[in-house]
Amino acid sequence: MIIDKVRIFDGTAMLGPGAVEFADGVITRVLTEPAAASDAPAPASASASASASAEVIDGTGLTLLPGLIDAHTHVFGAESNLELALAFGVTTELDMFMGPPELTQALCTAAGERADLADMRSSGLVASAPGGHPGHAMPLLPTVAGPDEADAFVAARQAEGAHFIKIIVDDGANHGMSLPALDRATVTALADAAHRRGLLTVAHVSAGWSARLALDSGVDMLTHLPLEAALDDAFVSRTADGKRVAIPTLAMLEASAPETPSRSRTGRALADDPRVVGYLPDHARTAIAEGHEGLCVEKESSEHHFTHALASVARLHRAGVPVLAGTDTNYRPDRACPVVHGASLHTELALLVEAGLTPAEALTAATSAPAAHFGLSDRGLIAPGRRADLVLVEGDPTQDITHTRSIEAIWRGGVRFDREAYRERTASGTGGTRA
DSSP states (O other), rough: OOOEEEEOOOOOSSEEEEEEETTTTTEEEEEEEHTTTTTOOOOGGGHHHHOTTTOOOOOOEEEEEEEEEEEEETTTTTTHHHHHHTTTTTTEESSSOSSSSHHHHHHHHHHHOOTTTTTEEOSSSSSSOOTTTTTTGOOTTTOSGGGHHHHHHHHHHHTTTOEEEEEEEOOOOGTOOOOOOHHHHHHHHHHHHHHHHTEEEEEEOOSSSHHHHHTTTOOOOOESSSSSOOHHHHHHHHHHTTEEEEOOOOHHHHHSSSTTBBBBTTTGGGGGOOOHHTTTTHHHHHHOOOTTTTTTTTOOTTTOOOHHHHHHHHHHTTTTTOOOOOOOBBBBBBBBBBBTTHHHHHHHHHHHHHTTTHHHHHHHHTHHHHHHHHTOOSSSSSSSTBOOEEEEEOOTTTTTTGGGGEEEEEEEEEEEEHHHHHHHHBBOSSSSOOO
């Protein structure tokens, strides 16, 4: 397969017009116009130099992107969520809590083998305090009562196939409750145990105090941001100096924060975007437009402002802290979460740009950056030897980030996803098709 005369965003920058060739699920050649001045073939000749059996797609007016990576999702064991993700160009999801372990293992295996689903990595079961969030509602969930139990907890998760360790630092206040939370010594012990086993740690933080505790404890990545206040300069500086990573989940935070007269919710607008709605199942469209389940803040407060999260992302980004695109979708067909798989990553990209990233930087946050920081060395870039996880879109999303929604084609491991068949089989009859 050759995609010729196409703009190429390789995961870090726009290379300019050229051609990309892939075979057997792997990118084999990337030719760009600067190469035409040397001894390498010019992009325009890529189709002529290919074997007679190679299919050539004319990419004029289009942009080729690496497959998108959502760095924070909740799949809930549903294959349909991974298919929905793939239908919107998300070729890999990083699941941040799923069980039971045998179901997680089975779905990770299926996702790794099937080209009609987004690939998946998972933390499996999360570390949390006895009686805390979310264990208060899940009595069979294993918990960590103190530092002495940290090593055994991490060892058990690794034995179950966890790809990283998720740690919950949350006292339930955002859910209108007062719950026990892990203390600093226990979070530190969990992070140390994970690092000894070569596992990354991701901390769910719910407020300023929990973000500071996670930072003090040596956790690698912080997911979510406080809504009650923007992160201060001292915290941001320490985060940068410690080479930590942020997954702000702006799509979820925007849906959770009270709406204000000064800005409408970007995520809700997906339900009326003709480039999106034609590929949404009815229940997903309804969830985006009207749903309120599964939000990370369920108790409205006059102190909660989404602008605080936007300001925090801007400060983190300016300080050089890697910011990854993650939605925190916990949607499923029986759960009306307004942040849905696949489609809501396009909201996340728009919100990252609103926070101050350039469109190209937002694309990096959803491609090469999560691949690099989660050790996915086979994807995230358009380069020879990388997986042929690719998304072809109309226009130039480095100029207008919403062009990522105008999807022309998706390949997962070199296999083209039949998006039109997906639309005909599952999508809403209430909307149009691509603009």
